[in-house]
Amino acid sequence: MGQLIVQLIPTALGVVLSPLAIMALVAVLLSKQARRNGVAYLLGWIVGMVGLLLLFGWIFRTLDVQKPDGESPLWVGLLRLLLGVVFVLGAVWVYRKGADRIRRMAAASSPKDVAKAATLPGWLQSVSTFKPVRSFFLGVGLFVVNPVDASCAIIAALDIALAYISAAETVAVTIGFVVIGTLPIAIPVFWLLIAGTRAQPTLDAVRTWISSHTHVLNAALLLIIGVLQLQKAVTALF
Secondary structure (H helix, E strand, O other): OHHHHHHHHHHHHHHHOOHHHHHHHHHHHOOOOHHHHHHHHHHHHHHHHHHHHHHHHHHHHHOOOOOOOOOOOHHHHHHHHHHHHHHHHHHHHHHHHHHHHHHHHHHOOOHHHHHHHOOOOHHHHHHHHOOHHHHHHHHHHHHHOOHHHHHHHHHHHHHHHHOOOOHHHHHHHHHHHHHHHHHHHHHHHHHHHHHHHHHHHHHHHHHHHHHHHHHHHHHHHHHHHHHHHHHHHHHHHO
């Protein structure tokens, strides 16, 4: 079980450092019904994560991924190979996109241009008018549809399914993964519930910091996850 937890650490951090999800959360927490929307978004995020973990955990067990002789099926290596390629390409994309945003901010000639360069994606501008139901589905969608977060959940489900641990240990590891992956969403939501309007300057600062700094860390983490999956794929296939 201890070895499994170590294996899941990079994957859990991949969920934690999801810039788009956190930036969307900041937009939700600045909406007209910030508190209700924040809680709804958090619940949606948890439902999306737990749903994918349970779905793929069931799929992998149905496909009899855990063999008595300890050897995994050929398709497991191919899946890891595919996920490894996705993460490596994702690392390149995240780094280049973040670097481009910083270049646009550096080239800005006025505060307005700087704000525009660091702003949220266009489709998130409508979040300010969201109600709790839409915020809930936004939380679900940003986890399930986001290829990085979804891939992290698939990798976690695969690693848990391959591990020779008891049912109780499987539940404990899964809960731990969900708790860690939920922290970056839960902490700002609870901060808003406690601090109220005093939380807004902090949320604005978080959004600006994320826009300017997280691309390097996030790209490096995605690269690490990708390389680990490629290494496991090579071991399984050859």
